[in-house]
Amino acid sequence: MRLALALAASLAVTAAQGQARPQLPAEQAAAHTAAVYLGDWQPATLADLSAAPPDFVVKPGESVQATIDKVPSEGSRRWVIHIQPGTYRGPLCIKDKAPIALIGSALDAAAVVLVDNRFSGKPKSENEPAHPCWPELGKTTIGTSGSTSMLVQSNDVQLISLTIANDAMDGVRRGEAYPSGVGESGGAQAVALTLMGDRIQLEGVRLLGHQDTLYAKRRAPGAPARQLIRHSLIAGDVDFIFGNAVLVISHSTILSRANRRAPGQGGIVLAPSTAPDVAQGFLVTHSRFVGEPGLAAGSTAIGRAWDAGVKHGTWAAGISPNGLAVVRDSETGAHIAPWTTSTSRRPFDAAMNRLFEFNNRP
Numbered sequence: 001m002r003l004a005l006a007l008a009a010s011l012a013v014t015a016a017q018g019q020a021r022p023q024l025p026a027e028q029a030a031a032h033t034a035a036v037y038l039g040d041w042q043p044a045t046l047a048d049l050s051a052a053p054p055d056f057v058v059k060p061g062e063s064v065q066a067t068i069d070k071v072p073s074e075g076s077r078r079w080v081i082h083i084q085p086g087t088y089r090g091p092l093c094i095k096d097k098a099p100i101a102l103i104g105s106a107l108d109a110a111a112v113v114l115v116d117n118r119f120s121g122k123p124k125s126e127n128e129p130a131h132p133c134w135p136e137l138g139k140t141t142i143g144t145s146g147s148t149s150m151l152v153q154s155n156d157v158q159l160i161s162l163t164i165a166n167d168a169m170d171g172v173r174r175g176e177a178y179p180s181g182v183g184e185s186g187g188a189q190a191v192a193l194t195l196m197g198d199r200i201q202l203e204g205v206r207l208l209g210h211q212d213t214l215y216a217k218r219r220a221p222g223a224p225a226r227q228l229i230r231h232s233l234i235a236g237d238v239d240f241i242f243g244n245a246v247l248v249i250s251h252s253t254i255l256s257r258a259n260r261r262a263p264g265q266g267g268i269v270l271a272p273s274t275a276p277d278v279a280q281g282f283l284v285t286h287s288r289f290v291g292e293p294g295l296a297a298g299s300t301a302i303g304r305a306w307d308a309g310v311k312h313g314t315w316a317a318g319i320s321p322n323g324l325a326v327v328r329d330s331e332t333g334a335h336i337a338p339w340t341t342s343t344s345r346r347p348f349d350a351a352m353n354r355l356f357e358f359n360n361r362p
Contacts, residue, residue, distance in 0.1 A: 020338035021302070021357055022350040024326065029358040032326040034228070034248045037280050041199050041226050047080045047101035047158055054103070055079045060086030064102075064114065065132070071097045083162060085111035091118065092150040093133035094157060104162030109206050109233075112162040116149040118142060119168040121179065121187025141187070144212060148191035153219065155197045165208035166192040173210075173259045184261060191215050195245065198224040205232045209240060210260050211267075216243035216282075221275065237261060239343075241282065242271035242306055244321065249284045256335055258294035266291065266300025266335055271343070272323030273306040274354070281324030281354070289327075291335035298337040302327060305353055307344035315344050317352065328358040 024032065056067045056079075064083060071079045075098035082103050092114060094100060104112030118131075122142045130136035130146025133153055149166045152159075168190040172178055182188050192209040196219045207214050213236035218225040225245035234241060235255040241247075256266050269289065274281035291300060305323035307315050314320075323342075339348045339355045348355070 020348060020350075022355075024328070024356045024358040026358075029326075029328060031279075032283055032328065032356075032358070034250055034283065034285060037246055037248050037283050038226055038228065043199070043201055043228055044078075044156075044158075046160055046201065046203055047078060047103060052080075054082040056081045058083045058088070060084060060088075063090075064088050065090065065092055068092065068094055068097070068100070071100050074098055078156070078158070083112045083114075087113040087115060089115055091116050091131055091148070093131070093153070094151070095133050095153040097154045097157075099156035100154070101158035101160060102162065103160045106161050106204075109161050109204050110163055113165060114150060114162065115165040115167055117168040118147040118149065118166065118190060119179065119182065119187065120144045120147050120189035121182040122147070122168075144189040144191060145194065145215070147189055147212075148194040148215065150192070151194040151196065152200060153196045156199050157197060158201045158203070159205055160202075161204040163206040163208060164193045165206075166190040166210075166213070167208075169210040169260055173257070195227050195243075196225070198226050200227045202227075202229040202232055205229070207232070207234045209236045210257060211236065211238040211240065212242060213240040214242070216241070216245035216247040218244055236267075238267035239271035239304075239306065240267070241269060242273065244273040244275065244281075244308070246280045247282045249282075250286055252287045254284070254287060254289050256289070256291040256295060256300045258292040264294065264296035264299060266295045266337075268301045268304055268340065269336075270303030270325045270327075270355075271306040272303070272325045272355075273308040273321045274324040276318050276320065276322045278324070282326070284325070284327045284330060286329050288331045288333075289336050290333050295335040297334045300335045301337050301340035302332065302357075303355055304340045304348070305342040305346075305355065307342045307346070310344040312345050315342070315346050322352075322354055324354040326356050326358065327360060330360050332360050332362060334362070
């Protein structure tokens with residue numbers, strides 16, 4: 001707690017200037033690097049099919065989930081699953097497995113597509129699980145967590161050279177109506193990938209969705225959750241990178257999508273929900289923020305704090321979540337606007353929020 005409070009106090013130097021996009025001083029930026037965020041974790045060498053044959057090969061028409069289920073729940077060695085080019089539809093669950101790698105096509109990450117079309121407002125019976133990894137019994141919709149195309153609830157997972165998508169709202173982009181009871185005000189959350197584990201690596205992946213594309217979270221409060229994404233594409237429109245994990249996105253492209261919302265409107269990119277006593281949240285470094293044609297200049301907030309579980313007017317400093325995100329050494333496009341009001345509608349305040357930039361360029 002003392003470390004987090006000291007960090008907040010030192011960063012508040014920008015507050016007097018009233019900046020909507022506060023900049024870290026160089027001495028504080030040194031605490032926000034990939035090496036610092038990953039700590040004692042030295043990411044393993046990515047699974048290399050040239051070094052040894054894969055344990056399993058999944059061909060078009062076969063079940064990726066059935067193959068994942070064959071991996072044991074214990075063991076120190078990494079199990080490698082090679083997925084041949086094709087589109088594989090259906091929810092996927094990697095839960096409590098030995099170290100595992102899912103590998104697509106090294107030549108083209110778009111060649112292997114793992115996809116489903118689930119959305120938060122999708123009805124279900126009270127006795128029906130929302131997702132193979134996420135039961136949510138007793139509810140009548142699958143909810144945001146249940147909407148995920150893939151849920152990784154395991155440590156030491158590698159996802160390499162493939163696409164993970166949720167295409168539930170693709171029709172809306174084409175001009176079709178939202179499903180009944182769903183709209184921009186709610187129910188359209190459709191997660192492509194949920195990460196709930198420690199020492200998770202993504203390399204050369206494409207994560208495609210709209211609202212809530214990537215959910216980076218902890219399995220429990222205080223549980224370690226270091227997640228590293230490199231040389232990848234993450235696409236969405238509203239809060240499409242969100243959660244409470246320690247997430248590092250490096251040398252990647254973050255694409256804000258157009259056409260689902262009102263013409264010209266962008267959305268919000270980052271939505272961290274970091275615990276108030278945790279000094280590391282989301283770090284985006286050496287990456288590019290780009291927007292699809294049709295997004296107006298300044299239409300997309302770089303981020304906001306996700307005050308998870310906090311109702312309007314009840315946020316409390318030091319008790320409620322206070323999302324932490326740092327964007328540094330990156331390119332921000334003309335569509336990017338300043339940080340904005342939190343999910344519980346507390347106005348952005350550079351003295352209170354933990355949302356910062358360093359050494360970025362337009």
